[in-house]
Amino acid sequence: EAGVAQSPRYKIIEKRQSVAFWCNPISGHATLYWYQQILGQGPKLLIQFQNNGVVDDSQLPKDRFSAERLKGVDSTLKIQPAKLEDSAVYLCASSGPGRTNYGYTFGSGTRLTVV
């Protein structure tokens, strides 16, 4: 079974620039999550999708972050404009139908450095 695919693997941008990350979940997984992992901290949920609808985006800084999941499959996360404190690893995860707590699968992440 293919895992959760994310790209790019690394990205370096200057502050105030914009950036986008892409995630392709495991086939058939209805739930997709974006997490932000700042160095030295545990992952923090940014947004959760169920199919193409948003379930929880309470922790998403909506003034600069946006995410979409068209057709309930792939997802993109965008930051515009980026700030220095956005430097982090952005993780995508997906989980299947039914109970979603069976240790869902994480992608390798995108490491963003804002300079």
Added chain:
Amino acid sequence: AQSVSQHNHHVILSEAASLELGCNYSYGGTVNLFWYVQYPGQHLQLLLKYFSGDPLVKGIKGFEAEFIKSKFSFNLRKPSVQWSDTAEYFCAVFAFNKFYFGSGTKLNVKP
């Protein structure tokens, strides 16, 4: 709000030493508990999980964890660590259809 506390931020051990990493959570209802490992430069991988039943859970690579409901704890253990166990370990609680992660414990095993 749910919270997960990992008391040890950085642990240094010699090979063959025993390991115990603490994890406490704050949530009074039924919980599902997990330990994830993140090797340098790699993504999070599931070590083990607890849903119900036997509170002593065995995972991959010789790791185990014990769920103690009265103490709201889910400590990770390994009898004899190896250099290859050098990684960061995250405890997580699944509640309200999402994961809450601890801040992680960096384990450094000296050969």
